[in-house]
Amino acid sequence: MTRIALVGNPNAGKTTLFNALTGLRHKVGNYPGVTVDIKSGVLRGTDITEIQIVDLPGVYSLTPHSPDEDVAVKFLFGVDEVPPDFIVNVVDASNLERNLFLTTQLVELGIPMLVVLTMTDAAARRGLRVDEQRLSTELGVPVVSTDAPKGAGLTTLVSRLQGQGFGINISPVYAGYSPEITSTISEICAFSPDISPVLISTQLVKETPSKWLTGIDAELIESGRSKLCSLDIDPSTAIADDRYIGIGRISARSVIRTTAARTSLSERIDQVALHKVGGYFVFLAIITLVFQAIFTWAQVPAEWIEIGIDSLSDFTRASMPSGELRDLLIAGVIGGVGNTLVFLPQILTLLFLLGLLEDSGYLARGAFLLDRFMYRVGLHGKSFIPMLSSFACAVPGIMATRTIESGRERLVTMFVIPLIPCTARIPVYTMLIAAFIPATWRISLGVGSIDGRALCMVALFVAGIAMSFIVAAILSRTAMKSAPSTFMLELPAYKIPRLGRIVRESLDQAWLFIQRAGTMILAISIALWFLSSHPKIQGKSPKEYERSTYAGRVGTLVEPVLKPLGMDWKIGIGLFASVAAREVFVAAMGAIYNVDASDDDDHLGVAVGARMRAQTDPLTGLPAYDIGTGAALLAFFAFAQQCMSTFAIMRRETNGWKWPLLQTTSYLILAWIMAFIVRAIVLAANS
Amino acid sequence: MHNIVSEYNKVDQPDPQCECTLDCLANGIKGEVCSVTGPNRCRLAELGFSRGCEVEVARKSAFGGPIEVRLRSYRVSLRVEEASGITVRAVED
Numbered sequence: 001m002t003r004i005a006l007v008g009n010p011n012a013g014k015t016t017l018f019n020a021l022t023g024l025r026h027k028v029g030n031y032p033g034v035t036v037d038i039k040s041g042v043l044r045g046t047d048i049t050e051i052q053i054v055d056l057p058g059v060y061s062l063t064p065h066s067p068d069e070d071v072a073v074k075f076l077f078g079v080d081e082v083p084p085d086f087i088v089n090v091v092d093a094s095n096l097e098r099n100l101f102l103t104t105q106l107v108e109l110g111i112p113m114l115v116v117l118t119m120t121d122a123a124a125r126r127g128l129r130v131d132e133q134r135l136s137t138e139l140g141v142p143v144v145s146t147d148a149p150k151g152a153g154l155t156t157l158v159s160r161l162q163g164q165g166f167g168i169n170i171s172p173v174y175a176g177y178s179p180e181i182t183s184t185i186s187e188i189c190a191f192s193p194d195i196s197p198v199l200i201s202t203q204l205v206k207e208t209p210s211k212w213l214t215g216i217d218a219e220l221i222e223s224g225r226s227k228l229c230s231l232d233i234d235p236s237t238a239i240a241d242d243r244y245i246g247i248g249r250i251s252a253r254s255v256i257r258t259t260a261a262r263t264s265l266s267e268r269i270d271q272v273a274l275h276k277v278g279g280y281f282v283f284l285a286i287i288t289l290v291f292q293a294i295f296t297w298a299q300v301p302a303e304w305i306e307i308g309i310d311s312l313s314d315f316t317r318a319s320m321p322s323g324e325l326r327d328l329l330i331a332g333v334i335g336g337v338g339n340t341l342v343f344l345p346q347i348l349t350l351l352f353l354l355g356l357l358e359d360s361g362y363l364a365r366g367a368f369l370l371d372r373f374m375y376r377v378g379l380h381g382k383s384f385i386p387m388l389s390s391f392a393c394a395v396p397g398i399m400a401t402r403t404i405e406s407g408r409e410r411l412v413t414m415f416v417i418p419l420i421p422c423t424a425r426i427p428v429y430t431m432l433i434a435a436f437i438p439a440t441w442r443i444s445l446g447v448g449s450i451d452g453r454a455l456c457m458v459a460l461f462v463a464g465i466a467m468s469f470i471v472a473a474i475l476s477r478t479a480m481k482s483a484p485s486t487f488m489l490e491l492p493a494y495k496i497p498r499l500g501r502i503v504r505e506s507l508d509q510a511w512l513f514i515q516r517a518g519t520m521i522l523a524i525s526i527a528l529w530f531l532s533s534h535p536k537i538q539g540k541s542p543k544e545y546e547r548s549t550y551a552g553r554v555g556t557l558v559e560p561v562l563k564p565l566g567m568d569w570k571i572g573i574g575l576f577a578s579v580a581a582r583e584v585f586v587a588a589m590g591a592i593y594n595v596d597a598s599d600d601d602d603h604l605g606v607a608v609g610a611r612m613r614a615q616t617d618p619l620t621g622l623p624a625y626d627i628g629t630g631a632a633l634l635a636f637f638a639f640a641q642q643c644m645s646t647f648a649i650m651r652r653e654t655n656g657w658k659w660p661l662l663q664t665t666s667y668l669i670l671a672w673i674m675a676f677i678v679r680a681i682v683l684a685a686n687s
Numbered sequence: 688m689h690n691i692v693s694e695y696n697k698v699d700q701p702d703p704q705c706e707c708t709l710d711c712l713a714n715g716i717k718g719e720v721c722s723v724t725g726p727n728r729c730r731l732a733e734l735g736f737s738r739g740c741e742v743e744v745a746r747k748s749a750f751g752g753p754i755e756v757r758l759r760s761y762r763v764s765l766r767v768e769e770a771s772g773i774t775v776r777a778v779e780d
Contacts, residue, residue, distance in 0.1 A: 060730070060733050060734060061733045063729065063733065065729075065730055094760065094761070095759070095760060095761040096760070097735060097759040097760070098734060098735045098759055098761060101733055101735070126760065128760065205729045205732075206729065207726075207729075234728070236728050236729040236732065237722070237723050237728050237729070237731075237732040237737070237738075239732075240729075240732035240733050240737055241732065241737040241738045243737075244735065244737035244740065245737075270746070274746060274748065274755075276748065276749035277749070279749075280749075368748060368752070368753055368755075368764055369748065369752070371748075371752050371753050371766065372748070372749075372750045372751060372752035372753075373750075375766065381753070487753060487764065487765060487766040487769060488727070488730060488731070488734065488763060488764070488765060488769070489753065489763070489764040490761075490762070490763055490764070491755065491762055491763075491764060
């Protein structure tokens with residue numbers, strides 16, 4: 001089998017070419033060890049065994065600075081497996097020089113390759129035309145132009161790849177380095193024959209060599225670097241300076257200026273979209289629209305799914321004999337899968353809208369506008385994208401942090417994401433507010449009054465968002481303090497979004513979400529069902545039975561911790577169940593109070609709330625829960641991280657147990673403290 | 688590119704004309720990169736901020752936010768902290 005690697009700068013049109021080359025026959029796979037999704041597909045018109053195309057993450061050079069880039073670079077150097085048989089290098093013709101930086105490094109790899117020029121139309125608009133023939137002569141590799149969406153040039157490319165026209169192996173060693181750098185590279189080559197000059201030159205520029213280099217090679221490179229530094233040469237810039245001299249020459253010979261560049265449409269849009277004042281209004285308007293879509297429009301299909309799940313469990317209840325299996329199916333399987341599926345419309349809507357914003361080029365503008373605020377609290381302008389996703393669910397949010405290059409800022413973003421009010425909290429908030437906040441409570445403002453319940457909801461949202469910024473600021477000034485990270489944001493030209501592609505990618509990602517979170521939720525729901533219905537001890541009253549189940553025992557176990565918050569073991573069971581997903585709390589409390597679950601969710605929430613209010617203390621006869629309990633529960637849900645899926649995705653994305661454990665425990669402690677304070681304040685205000 | 692002779696000249700003395708950093712360059716004034724320093728200099732150099740490269744500040748954002756720079760027929764945004772590590776010499780058009 002022949003493996004073709006698709007390599008290019010971010011935004012060079014790599015994915016478009018990939019889709020054009022493979023049709024829709026591709027799969028999203030995970031690279032072993034790291035969580036970077038790599039797509040691979042089969043070249044159109046070939047058999048699955050013949051030619052496989054691998055779409056690597058975008059890179060600017062063969063020097064990796066982020067986990068994504070590390071995967072691509074390791075793949076090309078053949079670190080964990082054999083290197084690819086052929087390289088298709090996607091080059092943005094409108095940004096030729098920077099793209100050629102990577103191209104000239106790829107040529108040195110010695111793997112047969114082909115350059116595909118994209119965005120030739122954008123280059124033409126800027127008055128630039130690239131002479132393919134000339135560029136091919138300069139680089140020593142074939143160059144073809146293509147406009148993938150329109151298919152022009154694509155047929156040539158496909159037939160070239162199919163015809164095994166894989167060319168000859170040309171691997172010139174870049175000859176443009178200064179004598180000092182040249183001699184350092186050849187010295188290292190002499191010591192370690194299996195290390196290629198291009199690997200040396202791309203590692204010499206790093207402060208510390210990549211971890212995947214063998215010990216000897218890393219040492220050789222480090223000593224080479226310090227030797228150059230002692231000669232007053234900074235390899236980090238000098239090597240690139242030299243390479244760009246050569247690139248300047250190639251570009252001067254192969255680029256033809258046709259007309260003077262005009263102010264592009266993108267620049268004219270940016271005069272509004274990035275305006276010092278107006279830009280922020282545009283941003284607010286767009287974000288408001290996104291929220292409107294998630295919280296209003298996406299609710300409609302979400303309700304359909306709920307109705308579907310309810311009728312499915314009713315059907316199961318009616319058509320199966322009662323017993324263990326039926327309980328497992330209804331409470332464990334249908335309930336568990338349903339908990340995930342209900343979020344699908346919101347997540348899909350969000351993914352689609354984010355895709356739309358990203359493909360049009362607007363997301364980068366948002367990062368540009370927000371960077372200063374984000375930077376103040378130790379985050380990155382790009383952090384706003386994952387944080388926005390987290391309003392739907394933390395799982396896609398944490399996955400979306402991958403676009404942040406700096407490891408530290410990415411980690412801080414991932415760490416604060418569970419504080420963002422996700423949709424799973426909304427049913428819990430609704431239920432608790434309805435149960436504990438009197439409908440008559442209004443705050444008068446002279447001219448009118450505000451509904452106290454609505455105010456509560458807003459306050460909970462603001463509290464979550466504010467806390468995420470506070471935690472980020474504290475972390476980046478203390479535990480995760482480090483040198484300022486890189487920003488380097490590219491503002492791509494605005495484009496008309498490609499709907500088909502966005503829909504496809506949203507579905508791909510939603511499917512990943514279902515697989516990752518769904519399987520976890522399913523497993524936990526089954527486990528929770530078991531824990532809350534076993535052991536089955538005969539001859540006990542329902543009340544005693546509740547308490548004697550495994551879940552009841554956990555509730556009893558944590559009761560001393562919950563007492564100061566005005567909660568008892570029953571709420572303990574509910575909190576324990578919310579590990580599966582926060583909104584399970586409502587259903588779990590319903591189960592404890594034997595509320596009929598056949599009603600739809602809204603009624604369930606109201607019924608559970610009423611039942612909670614009606615609970616009395618068996619000893620004193622006074623209400624078991626007061627408004628303080630309700631306030632404490634609300635505060636707890638705002639700040640706690642008890643969600644299993646978040647834990648699982650954190651473990652995957654950070655590749656270890658340290659961060660998910662730290663995150664979960666610190667937010668549980670934070671939530672307890674906040675709940676305690678809020679309860680004290682509410683009780684004091686009410687006495 | 689096969690037979691390019693080295694054109695690398697080491698500059699020992701700092702260029703007296705290079706007292707300006709990229710973040711101080713006024714909008715629309717062209718400059719030429721003299722040196723790149725700071726923790727992200729490696730990435731900046733790869734992106735095209737190499738010695739002698741012509742740069743121009745295209746946009747400065749509100750509240751001291753990122754600066755958009757035009758170079759090598761594309762645009763990139765940098766933080767003030769990064770831009771201040773790039774020394775430039777103003778060039779006349």
